[in-house]
Amino acid sequence: MRVPVLRRVLAGGLLAALLSSPAALAHHGWSWAEEEQVTLTGTVREVHIGQPHPTLRVETAEDGIWLVELGNPRQTERAGFVEGSARPGDRVTALGNRSRQAGERRMKAVRLTLGERRYDLYPERIRGG
Numbered sequence: 001m002r003v004p005v006l007r008r009v010l011a012g013g014l015l016a017a018l019l020s021s022p023a024a025l026a027h028h029g030w031s032w033a034e035e036e037q038v039t040l041t042g043t044v045r046e047v048h049i050g051q052p053h054p055t056l057r058v059e060t061a062e063d064g065i066w067l068v069e070l071g072n073p074r075q076t077e078r079a080g081f082v083e084g085s086a087r088p089g090d091r092v093t094a095l096g097n098r099s100r101q102a103g104e105r106r107m108k109a110v111r112l113t114l115g116e117r118r119y120d121l122y123p124e125r126i127r128g129g
Helices: 005-028 073-078
Strands: 034-048 055-060 064-069 091-099 106-116 117-120
Touching: 034 064, 034 106, 055 091, 064 091
Parallel strands: 064 106
Antiparallel strands: 034 055, 034 091, 055 064, 091 106, 106 117
C-alpha cells in the first residue's frame, strides 16, 4: 500500500524540523558561550539591527574586531537599543559571555554602555552589578 503524498510531505517536514532544531537551539542559546562574563571595550565599526539578532562589530586595541551579539530584535528594542543608538566611531563597553571556541572573537552581550547610556539586554544574566 502506498503512503499518500501529503503524508510523506508532512513526515518529511517534521523530520527536517526535528533534525534542524538542535542547530537552531545552539545558535540562539548560550551553550556556545563561556560561563564567566568579561568586559570588552572598543570602537563600534558596524551596527546591524535585524534578524536573527542585532550585532555590533567592535574593534579593540588589543585584539582587533569582535562580533558582539545582542538579544533578539524585540528584546533589544525593549532594552532601549534601537536604530541610531550606536554609530560607527562610538566608544562602547560590552559586558557578556565570550565564545568557548578558542580564538573566536565573538561575545553574547548582556549589557552595553555607550557614553552615559546603559542598555541591559539580559538583566537576569548580569553578574556583579
